[in-house]
Amino acid sequence: MTAITASGLTKRYGRVLAVDGLSFHIDPGEIVGFLGPNGAGKTTTLRMLAGLVRPSRGRCQVLERPVPGASLRQVGTMIEEPSFYPYLSGRANLRHAALLHGGVTERRIDEVLAFVRMEQAAEKRVRAYSQGMRQRLALARALLWEPRVLLLDEPTNGLDPAGIAEVREALRKVADGGVTVLISSHILPEIERLVERILAVDKGVLRFDGPLQGLLGAAGVGGFDYELEATDGDALLSALSDMGLEPARHGESGARVAVPQARAPELLAGLAARGVMVLEARRGSATLEDAYLRLVGAEGRPS
Amino acid sequence: MRAAFGSLLNATRAELFKGFRKRRLYVLAGLYWLLLPVVALIVAAVLDHNLTGTFADQNGQITQVVQGFASPFGLARLALMAPALMSPTAYIIAVALFAGLYLGEERSQHMWKTVLAVQPARMAVLAGKVVAGMVLLGVLLGGALATSTLGGALGTLFLPTSFAGPWGQVAALFALQWAQLLAALLLAYLLVFLVRSGTLGIIMVIFLPALLEGLYTVLNTLSVLRPLTRFNAVFQALQLKQAWDALPRYFFNPNLYAPARHLLQPFLQSTGTPQGADLGPLSGLLGRGITLGHAAAVMAGYALVFGALTAWLLARRDVE
Numbered sequence: 001m002t003a004i005t006a007s008g009l010t011k012r013y014g015r016v017l018a019v020d021g022l023s024f025h026i027d028p029g030e031i032v033g034f035l036g037p038n039g040a041g042k043t044t045t046l047r048m049l050a051g052l053v054r055p056s057r058g059r060c061q062v063l064e065r066p067v068p069g070a071s072l073r074q075v076g077t078m079i080e081e082p083s084f085y086p087y088l089s090g091r092a093n094l095r096h097a098a099l100l101h102g103g104v105t106e107r108r109i110d111e112v113l114a115f116v117r118m119e120q121a122a123e124k125r126v127r128a129y130s131q132g133m134r135q136r137l138a139l140a141r142a143l144l145w146e147p148r149v150l151l152l153d154e155p156t157n158g159l160d161p162a163g164i165a166e167v168r169e170a171l172r173k174v175a176d177g178g179v180t181v182l183i184s185s186h187i188l189p190e191i192e193r194l195v196e197r198i199l200a201v202d203k204g205v206l207r208f209d210g211p212l213q214g215l216l217g218a219a220g221v222g223g224f225d226y227e228l229e230a231t232d233g234d235a236l237l238s239a240l241s242d243m244g245l246e247p248a249r250h251g252e253s254g255a256r257v258a259v260p261q262a263r264a265p266e267l268l269a270g271l272a273a274r275g276v277m278v279l280e281a282r283r284g285s286a287t288l289e290d291a292y293l294r295l296v297g298a299e300g301r302p303s
Numbered sequence: 304m305r306a307a308f309g310s311l312l313n314a315t316r317a318e319l320f321k322g323f324r325k326r327r328l329y330v331l332a333g334l335y336w337l338l339l340p341v342v343a344l345i346v347a348a349v350l351d352h353n354l355t356g357t358f359a360d361q362n363g364q365i366t367q368v369v370q371g372f373a374s375p376f377g378l379a380r381l382a383l384m385a386p387a388l389m390s391p392t393a394y395i396i397a398v399a400l401f402a403g404l405y406l407g408e409e410r411s412q413h414m415w416k417t418v419l420a421v422q423p424a425r426m427a428v429l430a431g432k433v434v435a436g437m438v439l440l441g442v443l444l445g446g447a448l449a450t451s452t453l454g455g456a457l458g459t460l461f462l463p464t465s466f467a468g469p470w471g472q473v474a475a476l477f478a479l480q481w482a483q484l485l486a487a488l489l490l491a492y493l494l495v496f497l498v499r500s501g502t503l504g505i506i507m508v509i510f511l512p513a514l515l516e517g518l519y520t521v522l523n524t525l526s527v528l529r530p531l532t533r534f535n536a537v538f539q540a541l542q543l544k545q546a547w548d549a550l551p552r553y554f555f556n557p558n559l560y561a562p563a564r565h566l567l568q569p570f571l572q573s574t575g576t577p578q579g580a581d582l583g584p585l586s587g588l589l590g591r592g593i594t595l596g597h598a599a600a601v602m603a604g605y606a607l608v609f610g611a612l613t614a615w616l617l618a619r620r621d622v623e
Contacts, residue, residue, distance in 0.1 A: 051423050052416055052622040070306065072423035079420065083413040088324060100317035100422045102309060141421075 001064060003028045003149050003180035004049060008058035011044050011204075018044045020204040021058065026182060026197075028148070031175045033195035033212075034184035035292055041204035042184045043080055046151050049182070050077045062149055073101065076147035078155050082138030086127035090118060090137050093126055097141050104145050112140040115170060131158030139167065143174065150174065152183040156190060168194055192288040200295055207295060215291050224264055229254045229280040230271075239274040243267075310424040314431020315438075317422075318405060322439050325404055331397060336446050339385060340378050340454025347373030347462055355463075366463045375455030376468025380566050382451035383444075383477055387563035391509045394484060394560070399505040401439055402491030405432040407501020415622045429492075429617050433610070436488045437481075444481045448474070473566070479595065480562040483602040487559055489609035496616055512555040519550060552593060553601055561598035 004026040011019040019041040026032050036042050047053040049060050051068035065071035084093045091109065098104035113119050116136040121129065129137065135158055142150060155171075156164045168190055175181050182199075185191050191198075198215045200208035208215050230236035233253035240247035240257050247257040259267055264283075271278055322328060347369045354365045371377050386393030409415045422428050458464055487508070494511070495504030551557070557564075 047416075047622070050416075050420050052419055054619075054621060068423055068425075070423075072420075075420070077420040079416050081413065083417050085321065085408070085412060085414065088321070092320075092324065096317050096320055097417075097421045099320050100313055100418065100428075102313035141417075 005061040009055050009060055010057040012056040018204055022206050024209050028180050029178045031181045031195045032197045033191040034182055034199050036201040040201045043153055046153050050151055074148045076142035077151045078138045078142050079153045082134045084126040089123050089125055091122040101145050112143050116140045132163050135159055150179055150181045154185055156187055188289040224259050225284045226257050226259055227282040231277040235276050239271050239276045243270050310427030311430050314422055314427050315434045318431050318435030322435055336450040339382055340451050343373050343378055344458050351462055369462055370464050373458050373462055374464035375452045375466050378451035378455040379448055379473050382447040383563050384566045387560040395509055398487045398491050399508050401436040402495045403501045403505050406492050406495040411501055419622055425617050440484050441481055444477055448477050476562045483559055486602040486605040489606055493609045493613045516554050557593055558598040558601040561593050
């Protein structure tokens with residue numbers, strides 16, 4: 001049983017190829033991060049999976065049934081900017097969605113409002129909502145009929161750090177309940193904390209599909225970044241180069257260097273053996289952001 | 304089949320939920336339901352008070368006039384007829400407003416992606432919008448029948464009026480007029496969806512049929528004034544002149560408002576105008592001898608075409 005399957009998914013808008021032969025499958029209960037620079041084809045792919053856009057070629061399935069089709073009733077979506085009827089309250093917007101979908105009780109509306117902590121603002125008209133409140137309400141709407149699959153496009157857009165953390169925890173809880181989540185976001189530290197697997201696209205082409213650690217390794221950042229401070233900066237740089245590393249000067253007597261995971265234990269011993277007196281060493285692990293930037297280029301464009 | 308019906312029911316309930324929360328509906332209903340009976344009763348009271356028993360009231364003519372438009376039946380007849388004699392008609396204004404609410408707003412508020420993600424059965428969504436629009440039109444027309452009857456009943460307390468009148472006919476005409484508005488609603492939905500703009504679609508539905516019919520009149524006048532023109536020459540050559548001449552019988556507006564304007568004919572006859580007489584500009588209002596059966600058939604055809612086109616567009620269009 002697969003939750004989401006894309007087979008040669010392609011979308012062309014006139015001369016522009018937005019998505020080019022994307023193929024992947026996602027198992028039930030997986031949380032998958034969908035990464036790529038702006039215009040990479042993420043939203044178009046999510047729209048095709050949600051049945052909003054027809055593929056030019058290829059096909060997609062949700063819960064092993066073709067899209068568009070009945071299985072979409074078990075999908076919750078947040079695609080791009082959340083939209084609502086501004087003259088209706090938050091609760092009325094949810095009630096409208098509940099009626100439209102069918103099979104949703106008033107109690108469930110209260111539950112999702114409480115889940116996204118919007119009970120207090122539920123009776124306000126949506127036109128008075130902040131961006132963060134709209135994001136939360138959109139998440140509540142996506143969860144309304146207890147979907148088995150969630151397609152989320154930038155769900156933390158416009159949220160403050162506390163809101164981002166709350167949404168992360170909410171999604172973690174949802175996923176713990178066995179819901180499959182495909183989430184795109186530009187806030188990479190959040191993706192890193194949330195997902196187990198990454199799909200990275202660029203120019204409509206799938207560039208990476210695998211576990212998070214795999215992306216770190218594939219991008220050559222399966223190691224640590226060190227910030228070192230020594231009594232003699234020149235000697236430090238010279239010793240690091242001598243060890244086959246590529247250091248960069250940092251301040252008067254310091255250096256920054258990326259060290260492969262396997263060679264990390266020998267770093268300080270190697271410097272001591274070369275007569276370098278290390279005053280301070282700080283280690284940071286390579287992040288998804290580093291890996292992502294190496295994959296698609298420092299400007300967020302392909303390298 | 305059962306699932307499709309369930310989706311249609313869900314979509315209809317959701318659209319009605321939204322529709323009944325729109326203030327413009329209540330403004331429109333207030334104007335339609337209250338303004339007409341109030342004005343008619345005031346005018347009738349003034350006529351009755353000032354003219355009854357005067358030289359103008361020979362053989363009880365004032366009483367007849369007051370009974371004609373301020374009795375319960377007279378007011379009900381007026382509530383059906385008057386909106387169809389305005390320009391643009393109140394019916395097309397209501398239809399345009401509902402098209403703006405149910406289709407235009409989905410675009411202006413970027414709600415299509417949400418609506419179709421929540422309810423992926425596109426045909427059910429469209430059908431729900433059509434049913435909801437027809438229900439709201441039914442509420443408007445039914446409410447007008449009820450409030451005008453009620454207003455007329457109140458009028459019997461201070462006016463020389465009674466409940467007499469062919470109620471069955473006027474109720475049937477209300478029902479037929481409501482049914483024929485389906486074609487107008489579908490045209491409005493089609494135009495709003497086609498031009499991807501609520502405002503432009505609304506403007507088009509109000510003016511496009513009249514514009515096309517006006518264009519025909521201009522072309523027809525040219526071809527009548529000049530025995531041989533490039534237009535009638537082509538039609539003569541193709542032996543289509545007869546079809547061209549018969550075209551007005553299939554025009555949108557005269558057929559759409561035929562039930563409401565049908566009530567105008569007995570009124571004109573009561574003024575001594577013979578049936579089939581050339582009424583000049585009024586002939587257009589009366590539908591040039593269009594029967595109710597013909598009008599119903601023509602509007603059913605229009606509804607079928609507009610409905611099929613709208614469904615086809617919605618089914619194939621990507622939602623951005």
